Amino acid sequence: EPEVTQTPSHQVTQMGQEVILRCVPISNHLYFYWYRQILGQKVEFLVSFYNNEISEKSEIFDDQFSVERPDGSNFTLKIRSTKLEDSAMYFCASRTLGASGRTKNIQYFGAGTRLSVL
Amino acid sequence: GENVEQHPSTLSVQEGDSAVIKCTYSDSASNYFPWYKQELGKRPQLIIDIRSNVGEKKDQRIAVTLNKTAKHFSLHITETQPEDSAVYFCAASKDSGGYQKVTFGTGTKLQVIP
Numbered sequence: 001e002p003e004v005t006q007t008p009s010h011q012v013t014q015m016g017q018e019v020i021l022r023c024v025p026i027s028n029h030l031y032f033y034w035y036r037q038i039l040g041q042k043v044e045f046l047v048s049f050y051n052n053e054i055s056e057k058s059e060i061f062d063d064q065f066s067v068e069r070p071d072g073s074n075f076t077l078k079i080r081s082t083k084l085e086d087s088a089m090y091f092c093a094s095r096t097l098g099a100s101g102r103t104k105n106i107q108y109f110g111a112g113t114r115l116s117v118l
Numbered sequence: 119g120e121n122v123e124q125h126p127s128t129l130s131v132q133e134g135d136s137a138v139i140k141c142t143y144s145d146s147a148s149n150y151f152p153w154y155k156q157e158l159g160k161r162p163q164l165i166i167d168i169r170s171n172v173g174e175k176k177d178q179r180i181a182v183t184l185n186k187t188a189k190h191f192s193l194h195i196t197e198t199q200p201e202d203s204a205v206y207f208c209a210a211s212k213d214s215g216g217y218q219k220v221t222f223g224t225g226t227k228l229q230v231i232p
Contacts, residue, residue, distance in 0.1 A: 031218065035220075041225075042225050048218070048219055095218065108164075109154075109162050111160065
């Protein structure tokens with residue numbers, strides 16, 4: 001079964017450094033998402049991306065965050081200057097464009113990247 | 119925006135008993151309600167979902183019910199097994215011109231005691 005893959009599984013960085021989290025969505029999917037989950041808390045929406053542009057973003061997704069689809073397979077989340085409170089698990093998800101059928105709404109999640117900001 | 123409330127936050131049941139997790143949502147335009155199971159340190163996995171035109175859906179030991187009028191939906195697990203132990207998240211979403219944002223509940227930690 002196709003999977004969303006994320007790299008690295010764990011990223012440790014110093015406060016103020018830039019990090020790039022990488023995701024490879026499922027190949028025929030066209031909608032992409034980033035979520036984060038602070039330890040012990042719920043999963044929170046960050047941003048959705050379609051047709052090479054952001055379609056929606058949350059209040060968490062400030063100007064320190066950016067997303068990019070640099071080629072036909074990768075989808076990245078960049079944090080320009082990390083803060084301690086950015087420490088969390090970051091999940092990428094993707095969804096197909098199916099107009100109908102059971103798979104239309106399902107978002108498939110990657111295994112996550114644990115970001116630790118020291 | 120959408121707000122999803124989930125109860126209880128923790129739930130302990132004896133193996134073989136049933137478990138029920140309840141959620142409410144605020145946006146009447148939400149039309150898709152997935153449930154995710156997350157084992158420790160792993161990704162959320164979709165276990166069942168329900169659309170707003172359906173009141174109940176069942177898949178083996180798992181069932182979901184939806185009351186659109188009251189904006190309530192629930193997850194029912196029957197004949198619980200130790201491997202059901204995990205954190206369960208309800209969620210609500212709606213299609214907005216093809217875009218979709220999933221709003222998660224706060225999670226229920228289910229412990230099934232052998």
